[in-house]
Amino acid sequence: MTNFDVSKDWVILVPPESAIARKAGADLARIIGLLRGQAGLLPKAAVLTGAFQNAPDERAPVIQLNAEPDRDFGNGFSWRLSANRLEISGHSVKGLCNGVYDFLAALRVRWPRPGREELPFLPASMSGAYPLESPAVYWPSETDPAKRRRLVITRETPPKNRKQALLWAVRNRIDALVLPLGKGVPLGGVLSSSPWNQEQVLSMAKDYALTFEAGGWELSILVPRKIFPFHRDVFRMETGRRVKDHHFCPTNPDTIAIIKREAERRFRENPKITVFHLWPDRKHEFAWCSCPTCRAFTREEQIRIAVNTAADVLAEIAPGSLVSYYGNTSDPGSIPVRRNMFGLRILPGETGAEEEGLFLAE
8 A cells, every 4th residue: 555654854846837736735735734743743834845946855755746837728637656756747737736636635635515624544553654545646637518527606605605615616626616697797707696796706716727607507597587577478387377486488489589688698798608507497407387389398308498599699609608408318309409508417416515505516
């Protein structure tokens, strides 16, 4: 079994001029200090220095952090450990961060929820040498947006502990932050009707190399509830009457016109977002219309009719951008999806951080 000996005086070399890499390196140094204290040693952090500055003694144990500087997105990484050297390399700065936290995960350091940190148990006989689950790891970059790991923030997510939530995302190797679909802010982000609509939050997420996406359980906002008293026929029918809650009547031509108008407005308000999520209401994914026309379509087909409409608008406004939709049946029906759409068979569900208003999608 390979061990990582925290009793050694490790020196961490970080890439020059990379604030993100320095943050990850500082967290690694901090954890080493905590593990030293747990092992009964002087709880001092590892020394953090620039890769081209203050070169350590050639006999010093070294942790070398490397990132490929010319790649905007590449979450892949590799790391390997020998007696006096640990090398962690990323396909980008984000990949380097993932590599640092994957190494810590191999040490059995855990962050099960925001604000909570769990250190590994060290048997008394180990004297500061913590066992690793593996001596080396290689993880290729994933370029398919459908396979990104995401932290979904809803309009109900409390604004407290924002930094802890973002740190939790980075430490759990999450690639993207999904924010509610709303009016854009100066950073080209999203949000208007949420307490998370603050430039500080978006700037913090950018500092941790998180990709921005928009949407979530927000398909219903494309048919605003406020028009119900004046346009009841565009809302879904249930047991013979029109109801305001959960979705709408997707086969009504007036509904299609409203979706087009609202989708265009939302997409144009977020010009720097390239992935949007339009999912049906959470825990009511299949509460759809039962009017005589809609009864000819399955509930999943009704979802596709609605999201296809929005996807057509996005294709005109921002070619190359994508929309995700929900589809979780073995019989998707006869309505094909647009080329700028990808399906999610499992939406974010119960997680250790759900009570914090956070959802992990992967």
